[in-house]
Amino acid sequence: MQTSYFHNSGRLSRLILRRDRLRIPLWLIIITALTLVIAFAYTTLFTTQQEIMVFAETMRNPAMTAMMGPGYGLDNYTYGAMMAHTMLVFTALAVAIMSIFLVARHTRRDEESGRIEMIRSLPVGRLSNLSATTLISLAVNIIMALLIGIGLFLLGIESMDLQGSLLYGASLGAVGIFFGAVTALFVQLTANTRNAIGYSLIFLGISYLVRALGDVSSEALSMLSPLGWITRTQVYVNNYWWPLLLTVGMALAVTALAFKLNSLRDLEAGLLPAKPGRKTASSWLKSPLGLALKLQRTSLLAWAAGIFILGASYGSVFGDVDAFLESVEMYREIFIIAEDIPLVEQFIATLMSVMALIAAAPALIMILKVKSEEKASRIEHLLSRAVSRKQFLGSYLLLSLAASLFMLFLSALGMWSAAAAVMDDPVNLSLFLRSALVYLPAIWALIGLTVLIIGYKPGAALFSWIYLAYSFIVIYFGEILQIPDWLARLTPYGYVPKIPLEEINFPALIILAVISIILMAAGYRGYRQRDIQLSG
Amino acid sequence: MAVIEIKDLAKSFGEVQALDGINLKVEEGEVYGYIGPNGAGKTTTIRILLGILQADRGTATVFGRDTWQDAVEIHKRIAYVPGEVNLWPNLTGGEIIDLFVQLRGSNHKSRREELIERFDLDPSKKCRSYSKGNRQKVVLVAAFAAEADLYLLDEPSSGLDPLMEKVFQECITEFKEEGKTVFLSSHILSEVEKLCDRLSIIRQGKIIESGSLDELQHLTRTRIVLETKEEIPSLNDLNGIHDLKKQNNTHSFLVDTAELDQVIQHISKFGVKKLESSPPKLEDVFMEHYRGEVGES
Numbered sequence: 001m002q003t004s005y006f007h008n009s010g011r012l013s014r015l016i017l018r019r020d021r022l023r024i025p026l027w028l029i030i031i032t033a034l035t036l037v038i039a040f041a042y043t044t045l046f047t048t049q050q051e052i053m054v055f056a057e058t059m060r061n062p063a064m065t066a067m068m069g070p071g072y073g074l075d076n077y078t079y080g081a082m083m084a085h086t087m088l089v090f091t092a093l094a095v096a097i098m099s100i101f102l103v104a105r106h107t108r109r110d111e112e113s114g115r116i117e118m119i120r121s122l123p124v125g126r127l128s129n130l131s132a133t134t135l136i137s138l139a140v141n142i143i144m145a146l147l148i149g150i151g152l153f154l155l156g157i158e159s160m161d162l163q164g165s166l167l168y169g170a171s172l173g174a175v176g177i178f179f180g181a182v183t184a185l186f187v188q189l190t191a192n193t194r195n196a197i198g199y200s201l202i203f204l205g206i207s208y209l210v211r212a213l214g215d216v217s218s219e220a221l222s223m224l225s226p227l228g229w230i231t232r233t234q235v236y237v238n239n240y241w242w243p244l245l246l247t248v249g250m251a252l253a254v255t256a257l258a259f260k261l262n263s264l265r266d267l268e269a270g271l272l273p274a275k276p277g278r279k280t281a282s283s284w285l286k287s288p289l290g291l292a293l294k295l296q297r298t299s300l301l302a303w304a305a306g307i308f309i310l311g312a313s314y315g316s317v318f319g320d321v322d323a324f325l326e327s328v329e330m331y332r333e334i335f336i337i338a339e340d341i342p343l344v345e346q347f348i349a350t351l352m353s354v355m356a357l358i359a360a361a362p363a364l365i366m367i368l369k370v371k372s373e374e375k376a377s378r379i380e381h382l383l384s385r386a387v388s389r390k391q392f393l394g395s396y397l398l399l400s401l402a403a404s405l406f407m408l409f410l411s412a413l414g415m416w417s418a419a420a421a422v423m424d425d426p427v428n429l430s431l432f433l434r435s436a437l438v439y440l441p442a443i444w445a446l447i448g449l450t451v452l453i454i455g456y457k458p459g460a461a462l463f464s465w466i467y468l469a470y471s472f473i474v475i476y477f478g479e480i481l482q483i484p485d486w487l488a489r490l491t492p493y494g495y496v497p498k499i500p501l502e503e504i505n506f507p508a509l510i511i512l513a514v515i516s517i518i519l520m521a522a523g524y525r526g527y528r529q530r531d532i533q534l535s536g
Numbered sequence: 537m538a539v540i541e542i543k544d545l546a547k548s549f550g551e552v553q554a555l556d557g558i559n560l561k562v563e564e565g566e567v568y569g570y571i572g573p574n575g576a577g578k579t580t581t582i583r584i585l586l587g588i589l590q591a592d593r594g595t596a597t598v599f600g601r602d603t604w605q606d607a608v609e610i611h612k613r614i615a616y617v618p619g620e621v622n623l624w625p626n627l628t629g630g631e632i633i634d635l636f637v638q639l640r641g642s643n644h645k646s647r648r649e650e651l652i653e654r655f656d657l658d659p660s661k662k663c664r665s666y667s668k669g670n671r672q673k674v675v676l677v678a679a680f681a682a683e684a685d686l687y688l689l690d691e692p693s694s695g696l697d698p699l700m701e702k703v704f705q706e707c708i709t710e711f712k713e714e715g716k717t718v719f720l721s722s723h724i725l726s727e728v729e730k731l732c733d734r735l736s737i738i739r740q741g742k743i744i745e746s747g748s749l750d751e752l753q754h755l756t757r758t759r760i761v762l763e764t765k766e767e768i769p770s771l772n773d774l775n776g777i778h779d780l781k782k783q784n785n786t787h788s789f790l791v792d793t794a795e796l797d798q799v800i801q802h803i804s805k806f807g808v809k810k811l812e813s814s815p816p817k818l819e820d821v822f823m824e825h826y827r828g829e830v831g832e833s
Contacts, residue, residue: 004608008639015635019624113622118675120588121616121688122639123608267588273550 005263007125012132016106024140027098031172032147035091036155038477039083043157052077059085062320063347066212066313067354069227073237078159080236083152084168088235089227090476092175093208095144099137099180100200106133108187108196111268120267130184130262134255137180145173164236167244171230174247178226179204181254188261191270198302205306209313216317226250288387289395296366300403303362307407310358311414314351319422321347345427348435349498351415356439357472357493359407360446364464367400367450371458374533389528397451397520404443412436435499441512445492446471448519455526458533467491537600539564539686539717540585544594547580554580556741557594562719562734567712569728569735570721571822577741578721579619582690585719586616598686612640615684619691621671623663629674630659636678648681654703668695680707687711687718693727705731725819737822757790759814760799765807774799785809 017024046052056077058064065071069089073081107130110116116129125131149169153162183200190196207225214222215231222228229243265271284290293300321344370393373379382392412432420426450464471491478488488494492512497505540562547555555577562568572578583589584596587607596603598610623632633648652659655673663671672695679687687708693701708731711718722728728735729749736746745752757778763786771787772780776795781788791799 004606007608011635011639018631019626110624114618114620115622115624117583117586117588117618118616118621118623118636119639120607121586121611121614121618122636123611123641124639125608126587266590267583269549 005125005127006131007123007128009125009128009131009135012119012124012128013135016132016136019106020102020136024102024136028140028144028147031091031094031098031144032151034094034473035087035148036151038087039079039152039155039157039160042079042082046079046082052079052082055082061347062216062317063314063351065215066317067351069211069231070215070222072234078236079157080159080161080164083160084164084233084235084237088168088171088233089208089211089231091172092227092230093204095141095172095176096179096204097201099141099176100183100197100204102140103133103137103180103183104187104193104197104200106136107184108190109193112191112193114268117267126263127259130259134180134184138177141173141176141180144176145169148172159236161236164239167233167239167241168235170244171233171235171247174244174251175226175230178247178251178254181251181258184258185254185261188258188265189270189272191268191274194299198299202302202306205310209309212313213316216320287395288382288391289398291382292366292369292395292399296369296399299365300362303365303403303407304410307355307359307362308410308414311355311411312418314355315415315418315420316422318344318347318419318427319424344423345431345500348415348427348432349501352411352432352435352439353475353493353496353498355411355415356408356436356442356496357468357475359404359411359439360443360468360471362407363400363404363443363447364450364468366403367396367447367454368461368464370396370454371461374458379532383532390524393451393454393524393527397447400447401444404440404447405437408436408439408443409433431500434504438499438504438509439493439496441509441516442492442496444516445512445519448516448523451520451523452526453523455523456530537564538562539566540568540596540598540719541600542581542585542594542596545581545584545591545596546593547584547589547591553741555584555591558738558741558743560736560743560746562717564717565712565715566734567708567718567720567732569732570719570738571723571725571728571735572738573723576738578738579690581738582616582688582719582721585688586611613684614686614688615679615682616688617672617675617679617690617692619694621668621675623666623671623674625664626662628660628662629657629666629670632663632674633659633678633681637681640682644681644683648677651677651680654707655700669697669700672696673700676704676707685716687716687720689718689720689722691722691724692720693722693724701727725822757792757820758796759790760788761810761812762787762789762803762808763810764803765809768803768806771803774802 046055056071056074059068059071059074059077059082067089068086071085110119110129119129120126145166146169149166152160152165152168179200182203183196186199186203187196190199207227211222211225211228211231214220214225214228222231226247229247232243233240261271285294379392383389412429412435416427416429416432419432420429446464446468449467450461453460453463471493474483474488474491475493477483485494495505495508495512497503497508538561540560542558542560545555545558546553558577558581560581570578570581580589584591585598585603587603587605587610590604599613601610603610623629627635633652637644637648655677657670657673657677659674661670663674666674672692676692693704696704705727708718708720712731718731720728720732732749734746734748735752736743738744765785767785768787771777771789774795776792776799778790778792779788
């Protein structure tokens with residue numbers, strides 16, 4: 001390709017840095033800090049070799065393999081192996097999401113909003129924006145790899161040597177680079193930012209599921225997933241570097257394809273054809289609730305499918321869990337909590353708490369649309385007609401509440417249907433349903449908080465996501481680490497009984513529900529009284 | 537040498553034929569108007585000239601270079617203003633002006649300050665708080681601060697208030713005096729009428745009329761209001777008379793500009809008491825073609 005295709009790429013890279021001067025450091029700090037804190041936490045939580053070996057036994061569990069990747073070095077388990085096994089896939093997901101948003105934000109979003117048209121009218125090459133974005137994605141991921149690699153080494157934990165630490169960081173960096181490249185490719189295919197991000201996230205989700213299924217059942221299947229590749233590095237035990245070469249090599253190939261497609265297509269066009277829409281509105285669209293549903297239908301369906309499939313893939317390991325538990329007597333002795341509850345059901349509780357955290361995301365997306373509609377000044381088209389603010393907010397709230405119920409129901413159904421297929425002695429659906437739906441008040445509390453924020457300080461909406469992320473970290477790692485109780489008590493999820501491990505606790509649930517209602521009512525009040533914020 | 541030369545240009549988006557065999561030539565130092573209704577293909581033409589869309593057929597050159605192949609070289613000498621402007625919300629207007637000026641590699645500090653003053657722009661505000669008109673000003677300042685040989689303007693004054701529109705028109709007039717070339721796409725007819733030397737009318741992807749304003753006016757009709765001493769019989773039978781209305785001895789009608797002479801000779805025999813004529817306007821040319829297939833009315 002001609003050099004003029006890349007004219008002024010350097011200046012555009014600097015523009016990206018200028019625009020993301022807070023965003024990029026924030027991502028880097030959060031991901032690095034999380035890694036280092038967890039690594040350090042392991043050394044304080046497991047102080048004797050016996051505790052470490054007990055943990056290693058837990059890690060032999062297929063449910064753990066499905067969630068985190070295959071265990072390795074279990075016979076002589078170390079902090080390093082423990083760290084890499086439990087954290088690598090989880091952190092890789094965060095890094096992939098960072099890269100997806102980074103690349104989509106500076107390519108398709110800018111193009112869709114017409115800003116690239118302005119840039120391209122200047123002496124700037126056809127591929128300059130993509131190359132600037134790719135350059136920044138590379139740089140961010142390499143810096144993160146070094147920060148994490150050197151940081152882990154500097155913790156001075158035995159078994160976390162320099163080579164292993166650098167490989168750990170580099171594995172994450174490679175995943176980031178790969179998913180950045182994948183996003184750059186999807187950006188060429190669709191003319192719309194939401195679709196580009198959606199396809200990339202779906203690709204990430206499929207990579208996770210393929211790895212989960214593959215790690216439990218077939219090595220070949222795992223090797224189809226980039227997340228499967230990097231878990232084959234066996235960091236801190238065998239330190240294989242070839243999976244990184246594979247990941248980065250594939251990333252280069254995908255990037256080359258993205259560049260080629262970008263050089264061929266028109267600006268603001270996607271290579272996939274857009275379908276013509278309806279010429280008239282269907283009857284159910286003609287109400288605020290109908291509009292709210294229509295606007296978010298695709299996202300809702302995608303989440304529903306994703307949650308069902310994730311539930312099913314977790315459920316599919318139950319057959320192996322059964323067999324595994326029978327073979328490990330020691331494990332039975334250590335982890336038994338109540339004699340009369342089969343151990344399988346305890347895994348239902350663990351997996352369901354993760355599902356319930358994920359299920360909160362679509363519910364928040366539904367309600368936060370109120371804010372984005374306001375920010376984009378589209379709300380005035382409704383409020384200037386015979387739609388009250390109460391009706392407007394109410395439509396989205398109703399949708400959000402319905403989504404929370406729907407998503408929890410699907411997680412239970414997904415997990416149950418797969419579990420029932422693989423287990424000799426299936427657990428009945430009602431147990432799964434109870435285990436899932438008990439989280440309803442916790443999600444409502446998150447929705448209530450979001451309504452409150454929308455009512456008084458819509459600019460702070462990001463807080464809802466941070467709070468959900470906090471809940472996720474506390475609950476997810478609470479399953480593995482002994483996190484102090486008060487940390488879990490800071491999130492509504494900390495008050496939800498783990499069914500069937502614990503008895504259902506009605507007072508706690510009722511209090512949660514009442515708090516949610518109060519938050520929603522307060523948010524309503526604020527929303528009716530404050531100024532609608534219109535831009536330009 | 538022609539600054540812009542378009543030959544048999546065609547472009548379709550899926551089923552939609554946006555441009556269908558366009559021919560156009562803009563000479564150096566000209567202010568060229570490009571008018572047509574929404575969706576006629578004005579923006580598509582300009583985007584091909586910018587080399588951000590690839591034509592299906594035909595050629596487009598700017599400064600004698602191919603717009604798709606040599607986009608970067610061409611862009612060093614042009615300035616572009618779109619009608620719909622979206623800017624990065626967390627950068628200030630001043631930052632964006634500097635960025636655009638830097639990207640093109642020229643630096644005109646004094647010109648920048650002068651234009652900011654003329655357009656009455658506050659460059660310290662973040663773009664998220666600018667109104668549509670103010671965002672438009674940011675882009676106008678960035679474009680006009682550059683030392684360009686060709687200005688490509690796509691409905692550039694949309695969103696400007698009448699005061700700022702006047703400033704904009706002054707700027708164009710100055711460019712004209714400096715011998716720069718301006719390609720102005722617009723549907724504000726008075727603007728085109730005031731500024732442009734020549735123009736083309738585009739409709740449904742085809743150029744249906746080109747020429748100077750004078751040349752196009754022969755296509756139009758002059759409105760005549762006439763009062764005579766004697767009754768004029770059979771006025772309707774004359775060639776080129778349209779839309780005739782009669783009240784006592786007062787007639788009001790449209791005359792094809794080409795037939796004006798013989799009509800005047802005819803009516804002068806009946807003792808003209810009063811004669812008013814309104815000259816043809818660009819608007820009439822435009823409306824004529826805008827009505828399109830309906831034709832006579």
